[in-house]
Amino acid sequence: MCGRMTLTRSGSEIAEFFSLAALGTPLFSANKSPLRPRFNIAPGQDLFTILFEPGLGRHLEWMRWGLIPSWAKDSSIGARLFNARSETAATKPSFRSAFKDRRCLIAADGFYEWSPRSQGHQAFYFESTGGTLLAFAGLFESFRAESGQGIDSCTVLTTEANSDVSDVHHRMPVLLDAEQCELWLNPDSRRSDLEAICASRAEGRLRKRAVGRRVNDARRDDASCLESDPQPVQTGLFEPGGEG
Numbered sequence: 001m002c003g004r005m006t007l008t009r010s011g012s013e014i015a016e017f018f019s020l021a022a023l024g025t026p027l028f029s030a031n032k033s034p035l036r037p038r039f040n041i042a043p044g045q046d047l048f049t050i051l052f053e054p055g056l057g058r059h060l061e062w063m064r065w066g067l068i069p070s071w072a073k074d075s076s077i078g079a080r081l082f083n084a085r086s087e088t089a090a091t092k093p094s095f096r097s098a099f100k101d102r103r104c105l106i107a108a109d110g111f112y113e114w115s116p117r118s119q120g121h122q123a124f125y126f127e128s129t130g131g132t133l134l135a136f137a138g139l140f141e142s143f144r145a146e147s148g149q150g151i152d153s154c155t156v157l158t159t160e161a162n163s164d165v166s167d168v169h170h171r172m173p174v175l176l177d178a179e180q181c182e183l184w185l186n187p188d189s190r191r192s193d194l195e196a197i198c199a200s201r202a203e204g205r206l207r208k209r210a211v212g213r214r215v216n217d218a219r220r221d222d223a224s225c226l227e228s229d230p231q232p233v234q235t236g237l238f239e240p241g242g243e244g
Contacts, residue, residue, distance in 0.1 A: 006038060044079065047106050075145060083155060106156055125209055126208045174197070
Protein backbone atom coordinates (compact mmCIF):
# COMPACT_ATOMS: atom_id res chain seq x y z
CA MET A 1 0.00 0.00 0.00
CA CYS A 2 0.97 3.65 -0.09
CA GLY A 3 -0.27 5.69 2.85
CA ARG A 4 2.22 8.57 3.17
CA MET A 5 4.26 10.54 0.66
CA THR A 6 6.34 13.68 0.21
CA LEU A 7 6.36 16.55 -2.27
CA THR A 8 9.07 19.06 -1.49
CA ARG A 9 9.85 20.54 -4.92
CA SER A 10 9.02 23.99 -6.23
CA GLY A 11 6.20 24.69 -8.66
CA SER A 12 8.68 25.30 -11.49
CA GLU A 13 10.40 21.94 -10.91
CA ILE A 14 7.06 20.13 -10.90
CA ALA A 15 5.93 21.96 -14.05
CA GLU A 16 9.11 21.05 -15.91
CA PHE A 17 9.05 17.39 -14.88
CA PHE A 18 5.41 16.89 -15.88
CA SER A 19 5.52 19.08 -19.02
CA LEU A 20 3.01 21.58 -17.64
CA ALA A 21 2.68 25.18 -18.66
CA ALA A 22 4.57 27.46 -16.27
CA LEU A 23 2.82 27.52 -12.92
CA GLY A 24 2.00 30.86 -11.38
CA THR A 25 3.57 32.00 -8.12
CA PRO A 26 2.32 31.62 -5.50
CA LEU A 27 0.54 28.37 -6.26
CA PHE A 28 -2.41 27.57 -4.01
CA SER A 29 -3.91 24.21 -3.11
CA ALA A 30 -7.60 23.34 -3.07
CA ASN A 31 -7.94 24.61 0.52
CA LYS A 32 -6.27 27.91 -0.46
CA SER A 33 -3.00 27.04 1.24
CA PRO A 34 0.15 28.11 -0.67
CA LEU A 35 2.33 25.42 -2.17
CA ARG A 36 5.00 24.50 0.35
CA PRO A 37 7.32 21.55 0.94
CA ARG A 38 5.33 18.61 2.31
CA PHE A 39 7.20 15.92 4.22
CA ASN A 40 4.37 13.71 5.47
CA ILE A 41 1.26 13.88 3.27
CA ALA A 42 -1.49 11.62 4.60
CA PRO A 43 -4.87 10.44 3.26
CA GLY A 44 -7.54 13.12 3.54
CA GLN A 45 -5.07 15.85 2.55
CA ASP A 46 -4.54 17.48 -0.86
CA LEU A 47 -2.44 15.83 -3.55
CA PHE A 48 -0.94 17.54 -6.58
CA THR A 49 -2.48 15.75 -9.59
CA ILE A 50 -2.03 16.16 -13.34
CA LEU A 51 -4.94 15.63 -15.71
CA PHE A 52 -5.26 15.74 -19.48
CA GLU A 53 -8.20 17.20 -21.35
CA PRO A 54 -8.48 17.52 -25.15
CA GLY A 55 -8.08 21.18 -26.05
CA LEU A 56 -6.53 22.02 -22.69
CA GLY A 57 -3.65 19.57 -22.58
CA ARG A 58 -2.07 18.73 -19.25
CA HIS A 59 -3.13 20.81 -16.30
CA LEU A 60 -2.93 20.81 -12.51
CA GLU A 61 -5.74 19.95 -10.13
CA TRP A 62 -5.61 19.57 -6.35
CA MET A 63 -7.46 16.46 -5.19
CA ARG A 64 -8.32 15.09 -1.76
CA TRP A 65 -6.43 11.84 -1.16
CA GLY A 66 -9.08 9.13 -0.74
CA LEU A 67 -11.40 8.47 -3.66
CA ILE A 68 -15.13 9.16 -3.19
CA PRO A 69 -17.15 7.45 -5.95
CA SER A 70 -19.81 9.67 -7.49
CA TRP A 71 -22.51 7.24 -6.31
CA ALA A 72 -21.41 7.30 -2.65
CA LYS A 73 -23.96 8.37 -0.04
CA ASP A 74 -21.39 10.41 1.86
CA SER A 75 -17.71 11.29 1.72
CA SER A 76 -16.59 9.00 4.56
CA ILE A 77 -15.88 6.14 2.13
CA GLY A 78 -12.84 8.08 0.91
CA ALA A 79 -10.97 7.25 4.13
CA ARG A 80 -10.83 3.61 2.98
CA LEU A 81 -10.14 4.19 -0.73
CA PHE A 82 -6.79 5.99 -0.71
CA ASN A 83 -5.26 3.02 -2.57
CA ALA A 84 -6.66 0.87 -5.37
CA ARG A 85 -5.24 -2.51 -6.38
CA SER A 86 -4.31 -2.13 -10.04
CA GLU A 87 -5.06 -5.79 -10.72
CA THR A 88 -8.78 -5.28 -10.00
CA ALA A 89 -9.35 -1.53 -10.49
CA ALA A 90 -10.78 -1.97 -13.99
CA THR A 91 -13.60 -4.20 -12.68
CA LYS A 92 -14.17 -3.24 -9.04
CA PRO A 93 -17.31 -1.05 -8.66
CA SER A 94 -15.51 1.63 -6.63
CA PHE A 95 -12.89 2.22 -9.32
CA ARG A 96 -13.95 0.83 -12.71
CA SER A 97 -15.58 4.01 -14.01
CA ALA A 98 -12.58 6.11 -13.03
CA PHE A 99 -10.16 3.54 -14.49
CA LYS A 100 -11.97 3.86 -17.82
CA ASP A 101 -12.45 7.62 -17.98
CA ARG A 102 -10.74 9.48 -15.13
CA ARG A 103 -7.04 8.70 -14.87
CA CYS A 104 -4.48 11.11 -13.49
CA LEU A 105 -0.86 11.41 -12.46
CA ILE A 106 0.03 12.07 -8.84
CA ALA A 107 3.21 14.03 -8.18
CA ALA A 108 5.58 13.00 -5.37
CA ASP A 109 9.26 12.91 -4.69
CA GLY A 110 9.08 9.95 -2.31
CA PHE A 111 6.86 7.76 -0.17
CA TYR A 112 7.04 5.93 3.14
CA GLU A 113 6.42 2.30 3.93
CA TRP A 114 6.60 0.35 7.16
CA SER A 115 7.87 -3.14 7.86
CA PRO A 116 5.43 -5.48 9.69
CA ARG A 117 4.86 -4.98 13.40
CA SER A 118 6.41 -8.41 13.94
CA GLN A 119 9.62 -6.95 12.47
CA GLY A 120 9.67 -3.74 14.51
CA HIS A 121 7.34 -1.62 12.35
CA GLN A 122 10.36 0.25 11.00
CA ALA A 123 9.59 3.21 8.70
CA PHE A 124 11.47 3.49 5.40
CA TYR A 125 11.59 6.31 2.89
CA PHE A 126 11.68 5.44 -0.82
CA GLU A 127 12.84 7.94 -3.42
CA SER A 128 14.10 7.93 -7.01
CA THR A 129 17.64 6.64 -7.44
CA GLY A 130 18.26 9.63 -9.72
CA GLY A 131 16.80 12.15 -7.30
CA THR A 132 13.97 13.06 -9.68
CA LEU A 133 10.29 13.46 -9.02
CA LEU A 134 8.03 10.42 -9.19
CA ALA A 135 4.80 9.98 -11.14
CA PHE A 136 2.22 7.66 -9.53
CA ALA A 137 -0.69 6.28 -11.54
CA GLY A 138 -3.91 7.62 -10.07
CA LEU A 139 -7.67 7.69 -10.56
CA PHE A 140 -10.03 10.54 -9.69
CA GLU A 141 -13.71 11.26 -9.14
CA SER A 142 -15.93 14.27 -8.54
CA PHE A 143 -18.47 13.92 -5.73
CA ARG A 144 -21.27 16.26 -4.73
CA ALA A 145 -22.64 16.04 -1.21
CA GLU A 146 -26.29 16.65 -0.32
CA SER A 147 -25.22 20.05 0.96
CA GLY A 148 -24.07 20.90 -2.55
CA GLN A 149 -20.38 20.83 -1.68
CA GLY A 150 -18.23 19.44 -4.48
CA ILE A 151 -15.20 17.31 -3.66
CA ASP A 152 -12.58 16.21 -6.18
CA SER A 153 -10.76 13.15 -4.85
CA CYS A 154 -8.21 10.61 -6.02
CA THR A 155 -6.57 7.29 -5.22
CA VAL A 156 -3.09 5.87 -5.81
CA LEU A 157 -2.92 2.64 -7.78
CA THR A 158 -0.69 -0.05 -6.28
CA THR A 159 0.90 -3.17 -7.66
CA GLU A 160 2.93 -6.12 -6.44
CA ALA A 161 6.23 -4.87 -5.06
CA ASN A 162 9.43 -5.36 -7.02
CA SER A 163 12.82 -6.04 -5.44
CA ASP A 164 13.25 -2.34 -4.61
CA VAL A 165 10.44 -2.55 -2.05
CA SER A 166 9.58 -6.21 -1.40
CA ASP A 167 11.83 -6.70 1.64
CA VAL A 168 9.75 -4.04 3.41
CA HIS A 169 6.24 -4.42 1.96
CA HIS A 170 4.48 -6.57 -0.63
CA ARG A 171 2.77 -3.62 -2.39
CA MET A 172 4.05 -0.41 -3.96
CA PRO A 173 2.66 2.51 -5.99
CA VAL A 174 2.46 2.07 -9.75
CA LEU A 175 5.37 4.22 -10.99
CA LEU A 176 5.25 5.66 -14.50
CA ASP A 177 8.04 6.85 -16.79
CA ALA A 178 7.51 9.65 -19.31
CA GLU A 179 6.18 7.38 -22.06
CA GLN A 180 3.84 5.58 -19.66
CA CYS A 181 2.56 8.93 -18.33
CA GLU A 182 1.53 9.86 -21.86
CA LEU A 183 -0.28 6.58 -22.36
CA TRP A 184 -1.92 6.71 -18.92
CA LEU A 185 -3.41 10.15 -19.55
CA ASN A 186 -4.51 9.40 -23.13
CA PRO A 187 -8.31 8.98 -23.09
CA ASP A 188 -8.08 6.62 -26.07
CA SER A 189 -5.65 4.14 -24.48
CA ARG A 190 -6.75 0.51 -24.53
CA ARG A 191 -7.50 -1.22 -21.25
CA SER A 192 -4.97 -3.95 -22.07
CA ASP A 193 -2.21 -1.34 -22.47
CA LEU A 194 -3.16 0.34 -19.20
CA GLU A 195 -3.12 -2.96 -17.34
CA ALA A 196 0.29 -3.75 -18.86
CA ILE A 197 1.63 -0.47 -17.48
CA CYS A 198 0.40 -1.37 -14.01
CA ALA A 199 2.12 -4.75 -14.16
CA SER A 200 5.49 -3.50 -15.51
CA ARG A 201 7.23 -2.89 -12.11
CA ALA A 202 10.59 -1.77 -13.50
CA GLU A 203 13.36 -2.41 -10.97
CA GLY A 204 16.29 -0.25 -9.88
CA ARG A 205 14.31 3.00 -9.87
CA LEU A 206 14.00 3.37 -6.09
CA ARG A 207 16.39 3.54 -3.16
CA LYS A 208 15.39 3.29 0.47
CA ARG A 209 16.64 4.31 3.86
CA ALA A 210 15.34 3.85 7.38
CA VAL A 211 13.85 6.95 8.99
CA GLY A 212 12.87 7.75 12.56
CA ARG A 213 9.54 7.56 14.35
CA ARG A 214 8.45 11.17 13.79
CA VAL A 215 6.87 10.19 10.48
CA ASN A 216 4.52 7.80 12.33
CA ASP A 217 2.51 10.82 13.47
CA ALA A 218 0.58 12.35 10.56
CA ARG A 219 0.55 15.68 12.42
CA ARG A 220 4.31 15.92 11.91
CA ASP A 221 5.11 17.59 8.61
CA ASP A 222 8.63 18.95 8.52
CA ALA A 223 12.07 17.92 7.33
CA SER A 224 12.73 15.93 10.51
CA CYS A 225 10.45 13.21 9.10
CA LEU A 226 13.23 12.41 6.62
CA GLU A 227 16.01 12.15 9.19
CA SER A 228 17.70 8.77 9.02
CA ASP A 229 17.22 6.31 11.87
CA PRO A 230 20.66 5.73 13.43
CA GLN A 231 19.63 2.26 14.67
CA PRO A 232 17.14 0.85 12.16
CA VAL A 233 15.36 -2.42 12.79
CA GLN A 234 16.59 -5.17 10.48
CA THR A 235 13.92 -6.41 8.09
CA GLY A 236 13.39 -9.65 6.28
CA LEU A 237 11.05 -10.66 3.50
CA PHE A 238 7.59 -9.22 4.03
CA GLU A 239 4.83 -11.76 4.47
CA PRO A 240 1.83 -10.59 2.43
CA GLY A 241 -1.42 -9.77 4.15
CA GLY A 242 -4.19 -7.26 3.62
CA GLU A 243 -5.21 -5.15 0.64
CA GLY A 244 -3.71 -2.02 -0.83
